[in-house]
Amino acid sequence: MALSYKKLPRSFYLRPTTIVARDLLGRYIVRKHGRKRLTGKIVEVEAYLGTHDPASHTYRGRTNRNDVMFWEGGHLYVYFTYGMHFCANVVTEKAGTGHAVLLRAIEPVGGIETMRRLRRLQKERSSAHLLANGPAKFCQAFAITRTENGTDLLGNSICLTEGIPARRKEIRTSRRIGISRGKEKRLRFFVAGNASLSRRERRHPAGK
DNA sequence: TAGTTGATCGTCT
DNA sequence: GACGATCAACTAA
Numbered sequence: 471m472a473l474s475y476k477k478l479p480r481s482f483y484l485r486p487t488t489i490v491a492r493d494l495l496g497r498y499i500v501r502k503h504g505r506k507r508l509t510g511k512i513v514e515v516e517a518y519l520g521t522h523d524p525a526s527h528t529y530r531g532r533t534n535r536n537d538v539m540f541w542e543g544g545h546l547y548v549y550f551t552y553g554m555h556f557c558a559n560v561v562t563e564k565a566g567t568g569h570a571v572l573l574r575a576i577e578p579v580g581g582i583e584t585m586r587r588l589r590r591l592q593k594e595r596s597s598a599h600l601l602a603n604g605p606a607k608f609c610q611a612f613a614i615t616r617t618e619n620g621t622d623l624l625g626n627s628i629c630l631t632e633g634i635p636a637r638r639k640e641i642r643t644s645r646r647i648g649i650s651r652g653k654e655k656r657l658r659f660f661v662a663g664n665a666s667l668s669r670r671e672r673r674h675p676a677g678k
Numbered sequence: 679t680a681g682t683t684g685a686t687c688g689t690c691t
Numbered sequence: 692g693a694c695g696a697t698c699a700a701c702t703a704a
Contacts, residue, residue, distance in 0.1 A: 553686030
């Protein structure tokens with residue numbers, strides 16, 4: 471399939487969360503930042519399944535912080551963590567369900583010099599595949615902060631486009647990273663062998 | 679290469 | 692008052 475910059479429609483996000491998570495791999499995220507346009511390919515995500523998933527922010531119901539996760543699919547939920555980092559999620563399913571997909575790693579495609587500036591990295595550490603290979607690094611490289619919480623992904627400031635969906639054979643799954651509850655579920659999805667993943671793949675997965 | 683640690687603060691208990 | 696969907700710098704070997 472040829473690369474397409476056609477915006478993904480609302481209906482894309484209203485489907486079951488694990489379906490959306492897999493289908494996000496290979497799609498492009500396009501961010502308008504001042505006069506610059508930053509683009510990247512989604513290569514790693516995690517699904518968070520609403521009020522029944524103990525690892526989800528919405529597990530204990532609706533609060534001021536997680537409110538956006540209960541909006542209609544196709545919005546961006548951004549939260550602040552560890553006192554210094556932001557992470558971004560794509561809200562999925564219909565309003566009120568509290569589901570979302572965490573964007574864990576992006577392969578930079580366009581606007582790489584701007585991303586380097588935003589990440590404030592020295593030349594030695596500025597290899598493109600290190601710019602957004604983690605949820606907080608991605609937010610920094612794409613200038614996503616508290617201000618972007620609640621952004622409609624069908625608008626112009628941040629949107630997702632068709633890109634080139636990953637083939638089924640390229641997609642791998644694993645447990646989610648950095649959580650303590652609900653860790654047994656395999657809800658992390660990533661593109662096999664991609665250089666911009668947040669973790670190196672194990673040579674012999676051994677059932678993990 | 680693997681493992682440990684400090685930074686730093688909003689949110690919920 | 693504890694902890695977290697993290698990261699970078701550091702240590703040891």
